[in-house]
Amino acid sequence: MNPYVALLFMVMLNTIGQLLVKRGAVRIDIHLGTAHLLRSMLNWPLALGGLSVIAGPVLYMYALTKVELSVGYSFSGLTYLMVVLGGHLLLKERITLYHVLGTLTILGALMVWNM
Amino acid sequence: MKATPKHSSGYSSHYSPRHFSSRSYKKTTVALLLLLSYICLTAGQVSAKLAGSVMQLEEASKTTAIDQGTGNGAGGGAVNGTGGGIDTPAETGNGAGSRLPARLRDALSGPKAASLAITFALGTYVFFLLRGLLWVFLLRKLKLVLAYPLMSIGYVLVLGISFLFFNETLTVGKMVGALLLMTGVSLVSYGEVRQKKAAEKSAPPAAEAKPPLTAEAKPPLAGETATPQSVDTNTPQSVDTTARKTEKGES
Numbered sequence A: 001m002n003p004y005v006a007l008l009f010m011v012m013l014n015t016i017g018q019l020l021v022k023r024g025a026v027r028i029d030i031h032l033g034t035a036h037l038l039r040s041m042l043n044w045p046l047a048l049g050g051l052s053v054i055a056g057p058v059l060y061m062y063a064l065t066k067v068e069l070s071v072g073y074s075f076s077g078l079t080y081l082m083v084v085l086g087g088h089l090l091l092k093e094r095i096t097l098y099h100v101l102g103t104l105t106i107l108g109a110l111m112v113w114n115m
Numbered sequence B: 001m002k003a004t005p006k007h008s009s010g011y012s013s014h015y016s017p018r019h020f021s022s023r024s025y026k027k028t029t030v031a032l033l034l035l036l037s038y039i040c041l042t043a044g045q046v047s048a049k050l051a052g053s054v055m056q057l058e059e060a061s062k063t064t065a066i067d068q069g070t071g072n073g074a075g076g077g078a079v080n081g082t083g084g085g086i087d088t089p090a091e092t093g094n095g096a097g098s099r100l101p102a103r104l105r106d107a108l109s110g111p112k113a114a115s116l117a118i119t120f121a122l123g124t125y126v127f128f129l130l131r132g133l134l135w136v137f138l139l140r141k142l143k144l145v146l147a148y149p150l151m152s153i154g155y156v157l158v159l160g161i162s163f164l165f166f167n168e169t170l171t172v173g174k175m176v177g178a179l180l181l182m183t184g185v186s187l188v189s190y191g192e193v194r195q196k197k198a199a200e201k202s203a204p205p206a207a208e209a210k211p212p213l214t215a216e217a218k219p220p221l222a223g224e225t226a227t228p229q230s231v232d233t234n235t236p237q238s239v240d241t242t243a244r245k246t247e248k249g250e251s
Helices: A003-025 A033-041 A044-064 A069-089 A097-113 B003-008 B016-074 B076-093 B095-099 B102-108 B113-141 B144-151 B153-165 B172-202 B204-209 B211-222 B227-250
Strands: none
Touching: A003 A044, A003 A069, A003 B113, A003 B144, A044 A069, A044 B113, A069 A097, A069 B144, A097 B144, A097 B172, B016 B102, B016 B113, B016 B144, B016 B153, B113 B144, B144 B153, B144 B172, B153 B172
16 A cells, blocks of 8 residues: 555544544533443444544554655644544534644644654 | 622522533633643653663663673673673664663663563553543543644653653754644634634623523622622623533534
């Protein structure tokens, strides 16, 4: 597999995972006792999100065997942008231009980081 | 203050005291969760670093021991040679381990090295799991578009710790990157604050529906406790309504 495809796939997996975890997290109900809390934590978005977040690093490590760390690092910065955009488009969280600018800055920061 | 008994008397049935407290409760919870997440994040990284260092040091000490053994076996003439043999693996083969401060290196390389390595490796996993758990509970309270960028501060924290305690090199690129990263996080938080303020401003229709309730509830309260109380209870309410709105919009 092309390492860049793997990296893009990792970004997608992480983004979708975070969105799913968010969806699952709001379902958790802490007000009705421990048993209910545990039951509410076992919901499919949370489980699926957790799985994809865990699967992300596997792809990352695979890609790092083929490309330099600085490239891989920058790609993980792309996740911040994708999470913010995905949060806006799919979770309907309201964002401002500053959110996009901020995450772009973070992406730039991680590119500079390993230079 | 006389305000507290009045609050607990259950005088105003639905509104002000309970909401006020739940609002501040939410804020402290979020702050606490964030702080714990950062601590877990850095502790996990530190733990991983320590586990790696223990293994590296052990490996290095083995090679030096072998070197010493062969050097001794070779006999008396090559004293200088053995000296070099001890030194070089410690410098080159050891990599990051040799850069550790001497005190830390002594603490990590000892008879207990094996158990230390296991402890730190387990610690890494424990902190990792704990962080996942905290993250889920943090997301219950915080928007994803704010929480996720906030977590990137962890890069800077780990950079600072590795510079301060592990003697790692701090390159210009990393420093500039850290500065840029903080700028990015500030931009996102600034956007969030602006949005909240704008929502407060445009909220009046929703906020107007509630003031009558508080206006009824307040006069007897305001009889003794003066204005600061009313101001205190008023502002969180308007914030709360907007927050609820956004939460509804999210889910």
